[in-house]
Amino acid sequence: MIETVLNIQNLRVSLPTDRGVLHAVRGIDLEIKPGQALCLVGESGCGKSLTAMSIMGLLPRYAKVTTDKFDLVGQDLTQKTQAKLAKMRGRDVAMIFQDPTSALNPTLTIGRQLTEGVMRSEGISRKEAEARAIELLERVGISNPAARLTQYPHGFSGGQRQRIMIASALMGQPRLLIADEPTTALDVTIQAQILQLLGELQSDLGLSMLLITHDLGVVAAIANEVAVMYAGRVAERGPAKDLFADPLHPYTRGLLAAIPVPGMTPRGSELPAIPGRVPGLIGPMAGCAFRDRCALSSPECGHDPVPQFKPGNNRFVECLRAGEAAP
Amino acid sequence: MSVPMIRLSNARKVYRLRRRMFAPTEELVALNNLSLDVAEGQTLGLVGESGCGKSTAVSVMLGLLRPDAGDVEIAGKKIGEMAVADRVRLIQPVFQNPNASLNPVKRIRSLIAQPLRLHGGEDEKRNVSHMMDLVGLPTRLADAHPAELSGGQRQRAAIARALILNPKVLICDEPTSALDVSVQAQIINLLLSLKKELGLTMVFVSHDLGVVEHLADRVAVMYLGEKIEEATTDTLFEAAQHPYTLALLAASLLPDPDIGLPKQTLGNAAADPFAVNKGCLFAPRCPIVQESCQHVAQSLRPVNDSLVRCDKA
Numbered sequence: 001m002i003e004t005v006l007n008i009q010n011l012r013v014s015l016p017t018d019r020g021v022l023h024a025v026r027g028i029d030l031e032i033k034p035g036q037a038l039c040l041v042g043e044s045g046c047g048k049s050l051t052a053m054s055i056m057g058l059l060p061r062y063a064k065v066t067t068d069k070f071d072l073v074g075q076d077l078t079q080k081t082q083a084k085l086a087k088m089r090g091r092d093v094a095m096i097f098q099d100p101t102s103a104l105n106p107t108l109t110i111g112r113q114l115t116e117g118v119m120r121s122e123g124i125s126r127k128e129a130e131a132r133a134i135e136l137l138e139r140v141g142i143s144n145p146a147a148r149l150t151q152y153p154h155g156f157s158g159g160q161r162q163r164i165m166i167a168s169a170l171m172g173q174p175r176l177l178i179a180d181e182p183t184t185a186l187d188v189t190i191q192a193q194i195l196q197l198l199g200e201l202q203s204d205l206g207l208s209m210l211l212i213t214h215d216l217g218v219v220a221a222i223a224n225e226v227a228v229m230y231a232g233r234v235a236e237r238g239p240a241k242d243l244f245a246d247p248l249h250p251y252t253r254g255l256l257a258a259i260p261v262p263g264m265t266p267r268g269s270e271l272p273a274i275p276g277r278v279p280g281l282i283g284p285m286a287g288c289a290f291r292d293r294c295a296l297s298s299p300e301c302g303h304d305p306v307p308q309f310k311p312g313n314n315r316f317v318e319c320l321r322a323g324e325a326a327p
Numbered sequence: 328m329s330v331p332m333i334r335l336s337n338a339r340k341v342y343r344l345r346r347r348m349f350a351p352t353e354e355l356v357a358l359n360n361l362s363l364d365v366a367e368g369q370t371l372g373l374v375g376e377s378g379c380g381k382s383t384a385v386s387v388m389l390g391l392l393r394p395d396a397g398d399v400e401i402a403g404k405k406i407g408e409m410a411v412a413d414r415v416r417l418i419q420p421v422f423q424n425p426n427a428s429l430n431p432v433k434r435i436r437s438l439i440a441q442p443l444r445l446h447g448g449e450d451e452k453r454n455v456s457h458m459m460d461l462v463g464l465p466t467r468l469a470d471a472h473p474a475e476l477s478g479g480q481r482q483r484a485a486i487a488r489a490l491i492l493n494p495k496v497l498i499c500d501e502p503t504s505a506l507d508v509s510v511q512a513q514i515i516n517l518l519l520s521l522k523k524e525l526g527l528t529m530v531f532v533s534h535d536l537g538v539v540e541h542l543a544d545r546v547a548v549m550y551l552g553e554k555i556e557e558a559t560t561d562t563l564f565e566a567a568q569h570p571y572t573l574a575l576l577a578a579s580l581l582p583d584p585d586i587g588l589p590k591q592t593l594g595n596a597a598a599d600p601f602a603v604n605k606g607c608l609f610a611p612r613c614p615i616v617q618e619s620c621q622h623v624a625q626s627l628r629p630v631n632d633s634l635v636r637c638d639k640a
Contacts, residue, residue: 044507187377188536196591214508219584221588259537260538262537262540265541268519269541273509273515274512
């Protein structure tokens with residue numbers, strides 16, 4: 001039994017732009033244990049999607065990715081060639097995206113899209129691949145799957161298309177499923193069904209998941225572990241229950257306070273919004289990236305390195321004044 | 328009681344569409360006899376999933392779409408009979424995506440002033456800086472282009488533009504859906520203070536029940552073009568009656584890991600807006616469906632303090 005499905009240390013992603021080098025991911029560590037769901041949560045531009053793309057090896061060539069350690073299901077990926085990486089993709093790790101409509105090819109039947117990959121990577125016959133596709137479509141809740149293999153994506157609703165994407169991701173029997181905002185494009189009742197399905201797959205198949213979302217409600221529903229990202233760093237990490245019950249980083253606290261909760265937040269009251277905006281990530285940056293928006297910030301917050309704490313129970317927080325109450 | 332600020336009476340809108348190229352046209356009933364009253368200074372939350380007719384209702388209220396039947400009155404006047412110049416001084420929209428609703432080649436000053444230039448207004452410069460103040464945009468951004476602003480600032484600019492003609496009604500169609508959580512809170516706060524300061528009547532369209540609960544005085548829930556439940560915000564969130572409203576509430580996610588995965592009682596069937604159904608439109612997905620629901624059309628009836636389109640509720 002392997003101990004971690006994914007173990008990344010010090011992942012950095014930088015992209016050249018006209019105005020200088022954009023440091024989108026600035027040294028993050030991620031670890032996912034078998035059967036666990038880790039949620040990467042953060043606002044747009046915090047680097048959560050780039051992190052996922054770099055795990056899949058899907059970043060454009062001009063993106064510079066470095067890691068100290070990059071283990072996927074026990075194999076050291078830093079030593080692999082492009083061809084070997086391509087082979088692992090879809091087999092050990094698979095990914096689903098936000099918009100199932102643009103992720104499916106409208107001119108190919110569902111059957112063709114589901115079977116093509118495994119027929120090539122595993123060298124199995126069309127018949128075998130189709131049998132697996134039928135089994136998986138049934139598993140994800142598509143009724144009458146055998147007949148539907150010959151249909152095109154437009155014949156399915158948005159929720160069904162996301163189910164098909166999930167089935168397609170599972171074709172290679174991956175150990176790790178990366179889902180980038182898998183329910184953002186869906187209606188709430190459909191979102192609930194897709195989250196339920198992901199939860200079942202996690203417990204039935206022992207699937208590990210890396211879920212990327214901006215929605216703390218989604219995180220609370222499905223995550224075992226949470227990593228809160230801000231400006232390319234992990235601000236805080238820990239088991240979901242602990243992190244929601246007792247957020248330590250001022251940014252996490254701010255995010256949680258900013259969501260109106262029926263029955264909890266007094267109606268029409270002013271919400272404690274986080275002032276300001278996310279900093280630009282071009283060029284070097286010193287100290288805590290959140291300090292300009294933080295009510296607790298002090299001059300020391302501008303110094304490197306920002307202190308990190310591990311207050312037990314697998315928790316991690318990077319903040320000089322972690323856990324202090326706001327003034 | 329005085330005249331409601333917004334009154335939709337039995338508004339109906341039917342689109343004739345082809346499902347595929349060369350297929351015969353079919354009727355899609357986007358609004359089916361929708362009636363809504365919003366009193367002056369009140370905020371109505373309009374919720375429902377995609378395809379339920381929210382956006383058609385918005386277009387009809389704004390006078391951008393003419394209903395096939397029924398009336399829309401704003402401040403007691405029929406919107407179809409109003410001159411455009413009068414209409415825009417009464418009712419203005421704020422849309423979901425400020426990136427799409429602001430022309431990227433214009434400067435913020437000119438974007439905010441555009442309604443003034445089109446519909447006449449004095450002292451453009453003073454007015455623009457006043458509006459920017461009001462929505463919390465630093466005046467140094469007046470000569471910036473939309474691309475130089477953050478998402479929240481762009482939405483502020485869109486709100487400033489909507490308010491520059493001093494309208495009485497603001498129609499917000501998912502104004503925070505494209506924004507990050509921390510910025511969403513800023514915009515909600517802004518809308519709350521504007522409502523108080525200017526006495527605005529608002530319609531707030533959203534799929535996020537938490538946001539609606541925070542902002543709205545009354546809530547109307549729509550499903551496939553019909554209003555299926557309407558109540559005060561308190562009543563709707565404490566004692567929802569319609570099975571669809573209950574499903575929506577059960578599916579909305581709260582930032583609390585103890586709740587776990589949402590309970591979902593609806594079948595996997597998706598809402599089909601083309602479906603011609605004699606009975607209840609929600610019957611194919613309803614967890615408490617009975618034989619009679621398939622052929623008996625449901626009408627709105629009062630249950631406790633709500634109006635509910637379901638005889639099993």
